[in-house]
Amino acid sequence: MGTRVAYPIEVKNKVIELKLSGMTTKEIMVELNIKNKTQVETWWRWYRNGETHRFLQPVGKQYSFNKGPEYVSETEQLKVENRFLTQQLEIPKKVQRIGKDVEPKVFIELVSSMKGKITVTELCRLFQIPRSTYYRWLKDKNIGELTELELDIQRLCLENKYRYGYRKITALLNREKKVSKNTVQRIMQKYNWNCKVKVKKRKKMGQPFKVVENKLNRHFTSNKRFQKLVTDITYLPFGRKQLYLSSIMDLYNGEIIAYNIGEKQDINFVLETLEQLPEVTDCLLHSDQGSVYTSYRYQKEVQRKSITMSMSRKGTPSDNACIESFHSSLKSETFYLDRLNNEPTSIVIQTVIDYINYYNKIRIQQKLDYKSPIEYRKSIA
Structure with missing residues (x-):
């Protein structure tokens, strides 16, 4: 020691x-x-x-x-x-x-x-x-000299410009000789020859207060209003500073019934969105496992409103496909289409507000018999 x-x-x-x-x-x-x-x-x-x-x-x-x-x-x-x-x-x-x-x-x-x-x-x-x-x-005179296998691994890593991980390097080696992928992984880690393309994500600090099961289970249809809601946060990197959009969609007609735009995606940010919901009963609210949704304060507020929580599986955005699709449409049909890349903050905010109004009142959807969400809701009523 x-x-x-x-x-x-x-x-x-x-x-x-x-x-x-x-x-x-x-x-x-x-x-x-x-x-x-x-x-x-x-x-x-x-x-x-x-x-x-x-x-x-x-x-x-x-x-x-x-x-x-x-x-x-x-x-x-x-x-x-x-x-x-x-x-x-x-x-x-x-x-x-x-x-x-x-x-x-x-x-x-x-x-x-x-x-x-x-x-x-x-x-x-x-x-x-x-x-x-x-x-x-x-x-020890031989200290530090690479073995034949290490030289082969080094050569393959250099030839492929460190684009391959240990599995692909193992596959290339196995064309000529039989070698275990664990051995290759150990050698690549020892000499820092790992894949340089995909940087590992930083682990989030702290532990979630509560993670619940996926009760929605991709059943994205609803028979009445405020029965199934989905929520998520998306980035708005189109202005002079980073903004975030938190929105809640009603799966009954795809209407955006609550949203909030802010500079920080903290717990207060999503709580302000949640507060816009009316008093509801027998309501299911689905989200991902983001730290704001698993936090103590958010879970307590959901319980206070008598809402049942549901959460996507880790790394599975398709479990919340409807709200993900809305956020994608918002960006594609405004910022990307009009090439808005560096606008004043007020323009970015107004663009989002205008699109949500357009989405709810005017934009028709095939699944709604080519009606907008609000038109569909009124026609059923």
């Missing part, structure tokens, strides 16, 4: 600042070049417990309960900061491989290039590598 790195108080304070802004531990580690996530979690725990005085304690030093350091030498503190800054400035970020295993060959080359600037002990401490491990790597 390697020795720990001494971080200056400025870094610890920055960690708290980034944590409060909503960044994840992993993102903070990459941003501030911190290798061990335990350190970030420890500083965050100290902050939450009101023990920020512990940020000044040396590595391995434990203070008595509710007591800080009796004395911290200014010279000693400057030495810690100096050493940390030197390490961060002198060592290229591409070599640090934050959060990943350090490649022996790369580390040996780094120690050689840093000779006379940073000692082997300091480098081993920074990367949390025991000195004995470094010297064992140094004696």
